[in-house]
Amino acid sequence: MARQLFFDDQQTFLQQLEQLLSDGIPSGQLDVRTPYHLSEIDTLLGQPPSKLPLFALGGALAGFGGGFLLAALTSLDWPVITGGKPIVAVPAFLLIGYLMTILIGSLASFAGFLLLARLPQVDALLEEQDFDSRFIITIADEVAPCTTPN
Amino acid sequence: MQNTSSTEQIEQDVLAAMSRPSRCYLACIFLAGLVFLGGMALWSRQIALGMGVAGISHPVGWGVYITDFVFWVGIAHSGTLISAVLYIFRARFRTSFNRAAEAMTIFALMVAGLFPLIHLGRVWLAYFLFPYPNQRQLWVNFRSPLVWDVFAVSTYMLVSLVFFFVGLVPDLAIVARRRPGFIGKIYRLASLGWVGNSQQWRHYTKLYFFLAAFATPLVASVHSIVSWDFAVSIVPGWHTTIFAPYFVAGAILSGTAMVITLVIPMRRLLRLETYIPISHIESIAKILLLTSLIVGFAYVVEQGLAFYSGNLYEMEQFRFRALGDYRLLFWIMVSCNAILPLTLFVGRLRRNLAYLFILSLLVNVGMWLERFVIVVTSLARDFDPYAWGNYTPSFTEIGITAGSFGLFFLLFLLFIKILPVLSITELKER
Numbered sequence: 001m002a003r004q005l006f007f008d009d010q011q012t013f014l015q016q017l018e019q020l021l022s023d024g025i026p027s028g029q030l031d032v033r034t035p036y037h038l039s040e041i042d043t044l045l046g047q048p049p050s051k052l053p054l055f056a057l058g059g060a061l062a063g064f065g066g067g068f069l070l071a072a073l074t075s076l077d078w079p080v081i082t083g084g085k086p087i088v089a090v091p092a093f094l095l096i097g098y099l100m101t102i103l104i105g106s107l108a109s110f111a112g113f114l115l116l117a118r119l120p121q122v123d124a125l126l127e128e129q130d131f132d133s134r135f136i137i138t139i140a141d142e143v144a145p146c147t148t149p150n
Numbered sequence: 151m152q153n154t155s156s157t158e159q160i161e162q163d164v165l166a167a168m169s170r171p172s173r174c175y176l177a178c179i180f181l182a183g184l185v186f187l188g189g190m191a192l193w194s195r196q197i198a199l200g201m202g203v204a205g206i207s208h209p210v211g212w213g214v215y216i217t218d219f220v221f222w223v224g225i226a227h228s229g230t231l232i233s234a235v236l237y238i239f240r241a242r243f244r245t246s247f248n249r250a251a252e253a254m255t256i257f258a259l260m261v262a263g264l265f266p267l268i269h270l271g272r273v274w275l276a277y278f279l280f281p282y283p284n285q286r287q288l289w290v291n292f293r294s295p296l297v298w299d300v301f302a303v304s305t306y307m308l309v310s311l312v313f314f315f316v317g318l319v320p321d322l323a324i325v326a327r328r329r330p331g332f333i334g335k336i337y338r339l340a341s342l343g344w345v346g347n348s349q350q351w352r353h354y355t356k357l358y359f360f361l362a363a364f365a366t367p368l369v370a371s372v373h374s375i376v377s378w379d380f381a382v383s384i385v386p387g388w389h390t391t392i393f394a395p396y397f398v399a400g401a402i403l404s405g406t407a408m409v410i411t412l413v414i415p416m417r418r419l420l421r422l423e424t425y426i427p428i429s430h431i432e433s434i435a436k437i438l439l440l441t442s443l444i445v446g447f448a449y450v451v452e453q454g455l456a457f458y459s460g461n462l463y464e465m466e467q468f469r470f471r472a473l474g475d476y477r478l479l480f481w482i483m484v485s486c487n488a489i490l491p492l493t494l495f496v497g498r499l500r501r502n503l504a505y506l507f508i509l510s511l512l513v514n515v516g517m518w519l520e521r522f523v524i525v526v527t528s529l530a531r532d533f534d535p536y537a538w539g540n541y542t543p544s545f546t547e548i549g550i551t552a553g554s555f556g557l558f559f560l561l562f563l564l565f566i567k568i569l570p571v572l573s574i575t576e577l578k579e580r
Contacts, residue, residue, distance in 0.1 A: 031347060031348075032347060032348045033345055033346045033347050033348075034346055034348070034351065035157060035346060035575065035578050036320075036346075036351075036575050036576075036578050036579040037351040037352075037354065037355045037579075038351075039355075041348045041351075042348065042352055045348060047348065047349075047352060050352055050353050050356040052353055052356040052357055052360065053356070053360070056360045056364075060364075067301075070281060070292075071292035074281055074289035074290075074292065075289070075292060075293075077287075077289060078287065078288060078289055080291075082291055082293055082294070083293055083294075085293050089292070089293045092292060092293045092298070093292055095298050095301075095375070096292055096298070096301055098371070099298075099301045099302055099305045099371075100301070100305075102305055102309060102364045102365075102367065102368060103304075103305040103308060103309060105360075105364050106308070106309045106312055106313075106360075106361055106364045106365075107308070107312065109357055109360045109361065109364070110312050110316065110357065110361075112353075112357075113316075113353050113354065113356075113357040114342075116349075116353045117349060117350045117353040117354065118349070118350075119342040119343065119344070119350070120342040120343050121342065121343030121344070121345065122343065123343070124343035124344070124345050125338060125339065125342075125343040128335075128338065129343070129345050130323075130326075130327040130345070131320060131323030131324060131326070131327060131341070131344050131345050131346045132327075132346070133157045133158060133161060133324070133578075
């Protein structure tokens with residue numbers, strides 16, 4: 001049975017988390033919930049860096065290549081000279097590539113976030129779990145009474 | 151970094167804005183809705199009868215509709231500036247405005263997106279603007295700035311939507327917790343089941359940073375691309391290299407003015423004085439002043455370029471703007487955008503909310519007129535005197551323009567009752 005610790009104060013919460021880890025509780029057994037992001041938690045729990053930059057980079061590169069190729073290949077598919085410009089007008093097509101870099105990069109980052117953060121979280125939706133305004137540490141696999149107020 | 155009692159207070163105060171609407175609010179909704187419906191009725195009439203009901207004709211083929219399009223895209227800009235750029239620079243006053251500014255960006259883009267369709271006439275063929283494999287085996291012309299515009303505005307809209315939604319996710323979960331019943335379930339679903347665990351936050355902050363980084367170049371590029379709709383042509387008054395920075399500065403000026411127009415009454419009506427302090431509004435006023443100086447400088451440079459060039463057509467165009475048939479609009483534009491904002495050098499006026507509100511309205515008027523002056527005067531007097539001709543907007547064009555304001559304010563009014571107007575999570579963090 002899981003034991004939950006609730007904290008109103010950020011400092012006390014961080015001290016308790018540090019204490020639990022130094023007591024030898026593995027970080028995998030701890031579920032930590034906070035009302036806002038605390039970078040200290042990532043350090044304390046020894047979490048690896050987020051893989052999100054890979055999604056952003058992949059999306060941005062795919063967007064740039066895809067945007068430029070879309071403009072170039074469609075122009076080659078129906079080669080009509082307009083405005084005296086070459087069929088593959090690189091400066092103009094770079095602009096499409098640039099815009100697609102931003103669009104696909106953003107969308108890929110968002111998709112990556114959903115994947116990495118495991119959202120939508122069906123358990124939380126079905127069990128109607130709340131996003132609490134307090135700091136919460138849940139210690140898994142322990143036989144202990146629930147709720148120890150700070 | 152606050153204890154639970156103060157964080158609870160933040161939640162209560164911000165969510166109090168979403169309580170049962172007052173009669174005044176409903177009256178505003180009714181009025182905005184009526185103006186919007188009036189605009190829609192006039193657009194329907196234009197679709198039924200054809201573009202003849204609009205005042206645009208030779209030589210002025212781009213009139214109020216294109217003016218409106220450029221104006222609304224400009225309004226959208228400060229949302230991204232406040233949300234993304236100020237986030238990257240860690241400006242603390244951002245939290246007072248970012249949610250309202252992001253919402254404003256999306257609504258302004260929704261309104262802006264209507265105008266190319268309205269201007270098209272045959273709106274049912276609007277999908278021709280997008281590249282897709284088709285039976286005609288034709289593709290759009292990617293060398294045309296008008297197609298760049300389609301990509302720029304669509305990208306801006308989608309990125310802004312994602313950015314807005316991502317910022318909302320933790321707040322939606324807070325609303326879900328505080329709203330019982332079916333409505334709470336809808337908010338919970340919209341929050342994607344957010345619980346705020348360490349894994350979610352770790353990726354969330356990374357995502358928010360990346361979205362801000364992706365959106366930041368859009369602040370400069372989208373209105374630059376809109377400006378190239380004009381600058382890439384050879385029409386006197388349009389064909390100039392300063393258009394991109396000039397348009398971007400103007401966009402931020404008008405967007406900042408609109409943020410002030412919306413936030414000052416919102417702050418008072420929703421009793422958010424604690425969370426939107428005057429010092430933060432003063433910071434926004436400084437952005438208004440800075441961009442006004444850039445725009446004023448651009449007005450001078452534009453005239454200087456024309457007369458220094460020695461080009462007869464350019465010189466005549468800029469003489470016509472300042473002294474011709476549209477001179478009244480030109481001088482109102484200069485007064486509202488470049489002269490009146492100079493009063494913000496006085497600190498007391500920067501902190502005077504009534505003054506700022508009136509000034510922001512005047513800047514909005516000035517910026518709309520700036521777009522009108524740029525679009526219309528150049529077409530009214532291009533190269534051949536035989537083809538010169540003035541333009542007066544028709545009742546249909548004026549009504550559709552009013553309808554666009556109705557739609558914008560209607561969407562904003564709905565927003566303040568449906569979503570948290572301030573970022574609760576960021577306020578707690580602050």
